[in-house]
Amino acid sequence: xxxxxxxxxxxxxxxxxxxxxxxxxxxxxxxxxxxxxxxxxxxxxxxxxxxxxxxxxxxxxxxxxxxxxxxxxxxxxxxxxxxxxxxxxxxxxxxxxxxxxxxxxxxxxxxxxxxxxxxxxxxxxxxxxxxxxxxxxxxxxxxxxxxxxxxxxxxxxxxxxxxxxxxxxxxxxxxxxxxxxxxxxxxxxxxxxxxxxxxxxxxxxxxxxxxxxxxxxxxxxxxxxxxxxxxxxxxxxxxxxxxxxxxxxxxxxxxxxxxxxxxxxxxxxxxxxxxxxxxxxxxxxxxxxxxxxxxxxxxxxxxxxxxxxxxxxxxxxxxxxxxxxxxxxxxxxxxxxxxxxxxxxxxxxxxxxxxxxxxxxxxxxxxxxxxxxxxxxxxxxxxxxxxxxxxxxxxxxxxxxxxxxxxxxxxxxxxxxxxxxxxxxxxxxxxxxxxxxxxxxxxxxxxxxxxxxxxxxxxxxxxxxxxxxxxxxxxxxxxxxxxxxxxxxxxxxxxxxxxxxxxxxxxxxxxxxxxxxxxxxxxxxxxxxxxxxxxxxxxxxxxxxxxxxxxxxxxxxxxxxxxxxxxxxxxxxxxxxxxxxxxxxxxxxxxxxxxxxxxxxxxxxxxxxxxxxxxxxxxxxxxxxxxxxxxxxxxxxxxxxxxxxxxxxxxxxxxxxxxxxxxxxxxxxxxxxxxxxxxxxxxxxxxxxxxxxxxxxxxxxxxxxxxxxxxxxxxxxxxxxxxxxxxxxxxxxxxxxxxxxxxxxxxxxxxxxxxxxxxxxxxxxxxxxxxxxxxxxxxxxxxxxxxxxxxxxxxxxxxxxxxxxxxxxxxxxxxxx
Numbered sequence: 001x002x003x004x005x006x007x008x009x010x011x012x013x014x015x016x017x018x019x020x021x022x023x024x025x026x027x028x029x030x031x032x033x034x035x036x037x038x039x040x041x042x043x044x045x046x047x048x049x050x051x052x053x054x055x056x057x058x059x060x061x062x063x064x065x066x067x068x069x070x071x072x073x074x075x076x077x078x079x080x081x082x083x084x085x086x087x088x089x090x091x092x093x094x095x096x097x098x099x100x101x102x103x104x105x106x107x108x109x110x111x112x113x114x115x116x117x118x119x120x121x122x123x124x125x126x127x128x129x130x131x132x133x134x135x136x137x138x139x140x141x142x143x144x145x146x147x148x149x150x151x152x153x154x155x156x157x158x159x160x161x162x163x164x165x166x167x168x169x170x171x172x173x174x175x176x177x178x179x180x181x182x183x184x185x186x187x188x189x190x191x192x193x194x195x196x197x198x199x200x201x202x203x204x205x206x207x208x209x210x211x212x213x214x215x216x217x218x219x220x221x222x223x224x225x226x227x228x229x230x231x232x233x234x235x236x237x238x239x240x241x242x243x244x245x246x247x248x249x250x251x252x253x254x255x256x257x258x259x260x261x262x263x264x265x266x267x268x269x270x271x272x273x274x275x276x277x278x279x280x281x282x283x284x285x286x287x288x289x290x291x292x293x294x295x296x297x298x299x300x301x302x303x304x305x306x307x308x309x310x311x312x313x314x315x316x317x318x319x320x321x322x323x324x325x326x327x328x329x330x331x332x333x334x335x336x337x338x339x340x341x342x343x344x345x346x347x348x349x350x351x352x353x354x355x356x357x358x359x360x361x362x363x364x365x366x367x368x369x370x371x372x373x374x375x376x377x378x379x380x381x382x383x384x385x386x387x388x389x390x391x392x393x394x395x396x397x398x399x400x401x402x403x404x405x406x407x408x409x410x411x412x413x414x415x416x417x418x419x420x421x422x423x424x425x426x427x428x429x430x431x432x433x434x435x436x437x438x439x440x441x442x443x444x445x446x447x448x449x450x451x452x453x454x455x456x457x458x459x460x461x462x463x464x465x466x467x468x469x470x471x472x473x474x475x476x477x478x479x480x481x482x483x484x485x486x487x488x489x490x491x492x493x494x495x496x497x498x499x500x501x502x503x504x505x506x507x508x509x510x511x512x513x514x515x516x517x518x519x520x521x522x523x524x525x526x527x528x529x530x531x532x533x534x535x536x537x538x539x540x541x542x543x544x545x546x547x548x549x550x551x552x553x554x555x556x557x558x559x560x561x562x563x564x565x566x567x568x569x570x571x572x573x574x575x576x577x578x579x580x581x582x583x584x585x586x587x588x589x590x591x592x593x594x595x596x597x598x599x600x601x602x603x604x605x606x607x608x609x610x611x612x613x614x615x616x617x618x619x620x621x622x623x624x625x626x627x628x629x630x631x632x633x634x635x636x637x638x639x640x641x642x643x644x645x646x647x648x649x650x651x652x653x654x655x656x657x658x659x660x661x662x663x664x665x666x667x668x669x670x671x672x673x674x675x676x677x678x679x680x681x682x683x684x685x686x687x688x689x690x691x692x693x694x695x696x697x698x699x700x701x702x703x704x705x706x707x708x709x710x711x712x713x714x715x716x717x718x719x720x721x722x723x724x725x726x727x728x729x730x731x732x733x734x735x736x737x738x739x740x741x742x743x744x745x746x747x748x749x750x751x752x753x754x755x756x757x758x759x760x761x762x763x764x765x766x767x768x769x770x771x772x773x774x775x776x777x778x779x780x781x782x783x784x785x786x787x788x789x790x791x792x793x794x795x796x797x798x799x800x801x802x803x804x805x806x807x808x809x810x811x812x813x814x815x816x817x
Contacts, residue, residue, distance in 0.1 A: 011338040021310060025303045026346045028705065029392060032299030033350025035292040035698060037385045041354065043285050044380050045193060047271035047278070052187045054126035055230075059269035060237050062093070062227040062244070063276060067261045072276045074223040077216065079251055080118075083227070083264070086247055089240040090229035092124035097225055098190075099210050100518075101199055102476045102639055104172035107159050109670050111476065111640070112198035114173070115190065116206050122150070124230050125191070132167040132182030140202045147205060149178040153186040155198040173199065174639050175478035176208040191228065193272035215598045219523035220254065221538050226274060229266075241266040284691060287768070291447070291698045294440045296388070298702050300396040301433040302709045303346075307339065307400035308430050309716045332401045339397020340390060347389025351382070399429055430713045431749055437706040438753020439760060442790060444702045446761045448695035449782035450768060453775040455692050463681060464614025465514060466553030469505070470677035471651040472513045475662060475669050476640035484635055490665065491545070491641070497661045498645060503654055505646040508547040509631060513642035515680050516673070519617050520637060524627065526584055527594035527604050534600065535584055540616055541597065543629040543637040549575075549611060551646045559591050559609030567632040574605040578613045580625035597627070605629070619681070642673070651676045703790075706753075707797040714746050715801040735806040739799070746798025747791065754787050 015022050050056035062083065063072040075083070075095070084093040094117065101114030119140025127134065130153060139146035149171065151160075160166050170177045178201060190197035201209055206217060216222045231240055244264040252262040267275045355377070477487045491509055498507040512518055519540050526534035546562045549555075557578065566573050574595060581590040594604040613623050629637065643662070647654050659671055725738060765777040775782075 008337060008341065011334070011341045014338060015341060018310075021306065022342065022345060025306055025342055026349045028299050028302045028306075028708075029343060029346025029389075029396075030349030030353050031701060031705070032292075032296035033347050033385060033388055033392065034353030035295050035350075035701070036289070036388055037350055037354040037381065039285065039288045039292050040384050041377055041381050043289065044378070044384075045271070045376065046273045046281060046285065048380060049271060049378065051125070051191060051269065051272065056269070058231045058233075059125075060229055060231055060240060061265075061267045061269055061275050062229055063265045063267065064223065064248075065263050065265055071279075072265055072267075074276060075225050075227050076220050076222050077225055078218070078220050080225050080227055082251060083244065083247055087229075087240075087244060089232060089235045089243045091232050092120055093227060093229040094118045094121045094124040095203065095225045095227045096121060096191075097210075098192075098197065100640070101201075101209055102172075102174045102478050103159075103199065109476075109668065111670065111672060112155060113196060114199045114201065114209065115197045116203045116209060117200050118203050121200070124228070125188075126230075127185065127188050129182035130185045131164055132180070134182050135200075135202055140204045143204050144207060145204065146202050147176060147178045147208065148181045148202065149173060150182045150184055150200040151180055152184050152189060152196070152198045152200075154189065154196070156183050173201065174209045175482075176205075178205075191226075191269075191272070192274055215522050218599060220251075221523045221536070222521055223538075224521065226276075228269060237266045237268050287447075287691070288694060288698075291444060291695060294444055295698050295702050295705070296392065297395075298437045298440050298705045298709070300392050301437045302705055302712065303342070303392075304396040304400055305430050305433055305709055305712050305716075307335075307397060309712070310400075335401035336394070336397050339401070340393040343389045343393025343397070346392070347385055350389070351385050354385070430716070434706075434710050434713050434749045435753045435756060437702075437709045438750055438790060438794070439756035441699070441702045441706040442754055442757020442786060443760050443764055444695070444699040445786040445789065446757075446765060446783060447768060448692065448699040449786055450765060450775050450777065450779060451688065451692040451695050453779060453782060455688050457775060461615070461619050463515065463619065464554060464612055465677075466646075467677040467681050469647045469649070469651050470552065471645050471647065471655060471658070471675070472642050472677060472680065473655075473659065473662075473674040474513065474640050474642045474672050477669070478639040487635065488632065494643070494662065494665060495545070495547075497665075498643070498658055501654065501657050501661070503648050503657075505648050506547055506551045507643065507645045508551040509545040509641050509643055510548055511543040511631065511638040511641060513644065513673070513680065514552065514677070515615060515617070515619070516642065517617070522597045523599070524580075524584075524625070525596045525600050527596065527602075528600070537583060537625060539580060539597075539625045539627050541627040541629060541637070542616075543631040543634045545631050548628075548644065551644050553646075554614060555612040557610050557612055559607070561609060562628075562630045562632075564632075566630040570633070572603055572605040572633055573608045573630055575609040575611050575628040576607055577611050577626040577628075579623040580627060581607075581610050583625055595627070597629075651678075703793060707793050710746055710749065710794060710797040711800055713749075714742060714798055715804070738806050739802045742802035743795060743798045746794055746802075750791055750794025750798075753794075754790055757790075758783065758787075 051059065053059070062075065064075055064079065065072055077095070080093070080095045084090075084095075087093065096115050096117040098113060098115050100111050103110055103112045117135070119135045119137045122129075122134035129150065132150075134150055135146075135148065139148055151166065151171075156162060156166060166180050167182060168180065170179050172178075184200070207214060210216075216224055229240075231237070241264065244266065248262055248264040252260060265275070271278075273281055477490060482490060495507050495509065498504055512520065520542070521538060521540050523536060524539040525536050528534040544562065546564055546566070549561045556575070559575070562573070562575070576584075576590060576595075584590070584595075585593065590607050590610055593607045595607065596602045596604045611626075611628065614626075615621060616624065616626060631637075631641075643658070645651070645654060645658055655674060655676075659674065662669065662671060728738065729735075761783070762778065768777055
């Protein structure tokens with residue numbers, strides 16, 4: 001211990017004498033540690049931090065897996081009831097779904113994020129309300145019988161001024177009055193980082209807040225409920241999964257044609273991200289961790305080069321200590337202590353950078369606010385930064401310490417200058433570090449280039465409709481308590497007004513705007529025919545007004561579009577997309593077929609048209625079966641509507657006029673999600689755009705660090721070879737020969753790094769194949785462009801010390817050392 005304290009004091013005194021060296025190393029290392037800490041903060045919030053509930057380690061998600069799919073899926077309501085009532089491993093099992101809710105009362109009408117939850121939701125989680133109470137089991141049994149709500153703390157504070165009198169009062173939620181029975185605690189905003197909940201209502205009230213959900217409640221194949229349970233003491237998730245196998249087999253046997261081999265998966269509820277989305281999110285954060293890890297390695301390479309240069313400057317001191325009897329191990333320990341102390345200073349700088357830069361990083365990468373809210377540091381984050389700093393100190397300090405301890409004593413003690421590594425042999429570690437830095441920069445830049453190319457390809461995807469001259473905005477008549485007839489009258493008048501505006505080509509309404517980020521699913525059943533049972537499958541759907549396909553430019557390939565006559569008094573009709581028709585009927589005629597979205601007993605809808613396939617949720621999605629309903633026949637699919645307008649020229653110029661028409665009909669009606677169709681298309685690529693931006697940012701940082709490292713090595717080489725350069729110039733070497741020699745040396749290091757980077761990129765970029773769209777992992781244009789960029793940066797970094805060498809006076813150089 002005394003030796004360690006002595007080493008620390010000695011290291012502190014030495015570093016204090018070199019503030020410039022310490023500042024430079026801390027800044028370089030802080031960039032690497034800060035980038036890694038910022039990304040780890042996201043990993044911690046999404047995957048590691050437990051929910052703020054009692055005994056969170058006993059909570060587990062329950063999902064389903066149906067072969068041949070490898071994706072985890074949510075459960076249907078009948079499946080949830082089956083597991084809840086017959087399992088032997090959970091002390092309680094809850095279910096919920098997040099939905100938008102129209103809120104009126106306590107201020108202007110607005111849409112908030114709601115959740116319909118089982119009656120035992122709060123009790124299973126162990127959540128105690130800040131005020132009032134939560135739900136009881138009886139409030140989740142009879143449909144529509146318990147209009148009660150629990151309000152989120154943030155909404156209570158923002159909208160109602162933390163008024164305790166709110167408990168016991170009524171609020172209008174989606175056109176129905178609910179009584180507020182409790183206020184959630186401030187620490188609890190839901191079970192997922194990607195969805196802060198403002199209001200909770202019982203699952204039995206689904207029809208009131210989620211119109212058209214009756215089919216969902218009965219459908220076995222409609223996986224829409226997220227299910228979480230509290231494990232009994234001493235029961236592990238693996239044991240729970242094995243115990244649920246019997247229940248899964250029974251569920252599978254009820255519909256063997258569609259769910260054969262279904263299994264139930266039990267996953268520990270660590271973090272705040274659901275297992276159905278955890279796989280994709282994990283692959284993204286692991287990619288970012290790998291990228292920032294490479295940045296840290298490059299930063300460590302720079303600090304190692306600084307340490308090697310510093311050791312060369314201290315060669316006489318080191319030689320004298322060895323001559324006086326210091327062992328090599330003792331010397332290495334002292335040098336490592338300096339490195340570790342320096343790494344702790346860099347780690348502290350990295351924590352400051354991570355704290356200051358996280359918000360900027362989130363905004364730059366366009367990470368949603370809900371997920372960004374999970375990125376708050378805790379003890380685990382600080383421990384990570386400390387461990388990373390210590391490991392970095394060992395990494396960049398060990399090689400310089402071993403290298404310095406191998407000093408040749410005789411030349412040093414004679415001080416004749418011959419200990420200087422003029423031949424470059426002893427500079428080999430620094431050169432190898434530069435090659436490694438360039439190689440890692442190559443990997444990062446190629447990855448960023450591939451994502452950039454993928455994003456460019458995605459932006460050119462044909463979504464199946466015309467985005468060039470369209471705009472959309474949403475509103476919810478239920479906020480104002482409109483009846484069904486009054487809503488139909490309002491909507492027809494609105495369309496007439498909008499279509500009469502100058503510059504408007506056509507207009508329509510739909511429950512869902514295309515690529516809005518919202519989807520409605522259901523089970524579809526084909527009507528049985530003589531001797532043949534009707535087929536079944538899951539579909540997504542939308543309820544639209546006449547003119548929808550014309551307004552969006554979606555082609556009707558067979559049959560016809562909806563008309564004004566397809567209203568509540570006419571036989572039920574539907575339009576299916578190409579994929580739906582292909583899966584159900586293959587090459588057979590789809591027109592005139594009858595389908596049901598409410599089970600085998602109907603009511604049935606007649607197929608009157610087949611629409612061209614389009615992109616409904618994601619630009620990169622595979623073709624999915626889709627059904628369009630006439631909104632005049634199915635007004636309760638969702639409470640809100642999207643107004644779609646086709647402009648003759650510039651759609652953005654019509655936004656103000658369209659909103660004015662809507663407000664003139666009802667000044668208190670909230671209008672939201674106002675954007676052009678091109679804007680909505682841009683928003684749906686935000687995830688890939690965010691990854692590309694982060695990769696580009698970290699790649700630029702890596703390139704900067706690598707170029708600084710190359711410059712440092714060559715600058716040190718110029719200082720070390722001053723006498724040699726002077727002799728060359730005295731013997732007739734021209735200045736441009738010196739320039740050519742040193743720039744060539746830098747380019748050789750750069751080209752070696754590019755070569756190694758090509759080999760590494762060939763292997764690592766194959767791992768990106770699953771997240772790239774339209775770009776091969778070995779894209780030659782990207783690789784060639786990155787290689788040329790690195791060569792140019794290498795030449796530029798080499799030219800600065802080379803130009804300094806050109807100005808060396810031969811006479812002064814000959815007197816050097």
